[in-house]
Amino acid sequence: NAGVMQNPRHLVRRRGQEARLRCSPMKGHSHVYWYRQLPEEGLKFMVYLQKENIIDESGMPKERFSAEFPKEGPSILRIQQVVRGDSAAYFCASSPSDRNTNSPLHFGNGTRLTVT
Amino acid sequence: GIQVEQSPPDLILQEGANSTLRCNFSDSVNNLQWFHQNPWGQLINLFYIPSGTKQNGRLSATTVATERYSLLYISSSQTTDSGVYFCAGLIGGYNKLIFGAGTRLAVHP
Numbered sequence: 001n002a003g004v005m006q007n008p009r010h011l012v013r014r015r016g017q018e019a020r021l022r023c024s025p026m027k028g029h030s031h032v033y034w035y036r037q038l039p040e041e042g043l044k045f046m047v048y049l050q051k052e053n054i055i056d057e058s059g060m061p062k063e064r065f066s067a068e069f070p071k072e073g074p075s076i077l078r079i080q081q082v083v084r085g086d087s088a089a090y091f092c093a094s095s096p097s098d099r100n101t102n103s104p105l106h107f108g109n110g111t112r113l114t115v116t
Numbered sequence: 117g118i119q120v121e122q123s124p125p126d127l128i129l130q131e132g133a134n135s136t137l138r139c140n141f142s143d144s145v146n147n148l149q150w151f152h153q154n155p156w157g158q159l160i161n162l163f164y165i166p167s168g169t170k171q172n173g174r175l176s177a178t179t180v181a182t183e184r185y186s187l188l189y190i191s192s193s194q195t196t197d198s199g200v201y202f203c204a205g206l207i208g209g210y211n212k213l214i215f216g217a218g219t220r221l222a223v224h225p
Binding site: 042043045105 | 147149151157158159161164202204212213215216217218
């Protein structure tokens, strides 16, 4: 059973370009969470999505960032017009449901975005 | 809001030593997980431990939910234990993990 798959592992973008980060949840999981880790810091919640729905985007910057989880295909975190401050590791996690049941979150290996 | 405090922030050990890492929550938390982030940046699930005690090899964890803390024990530490250890708790009705700032562990041979 494959875990949470993220790609690419590393992404380099110049200032002003767009970055697209992909996340395929574990098989059977329909809930996806995106987290950002700035250098030397802990992980900060960004957004929580269910298939075709954004449930909670309270951690997303108001501008340039968007996320989707379509009916088919992976979840996408999109950053437009990247700036150097967007350089970070972006982690995706998945869970089978949105209830607070006895199920841990499973994380992918992250995408390391570097903005030059 | 919910605060997750981890201590100590940094820890240096000689190989073979034991250590205890602590995680305190400012409010009630429904569930708790411990992670190890290795030097390559990968997040490894160590424990899912909403309450009680679990053991996995040289590692064990205890959560006392009523007193809002969790402990991670590392015995006979090895250089491969180096990295950052995070605890994280769920708040509200969603699986919205709140992470602590981590404990940075360096184990020297």
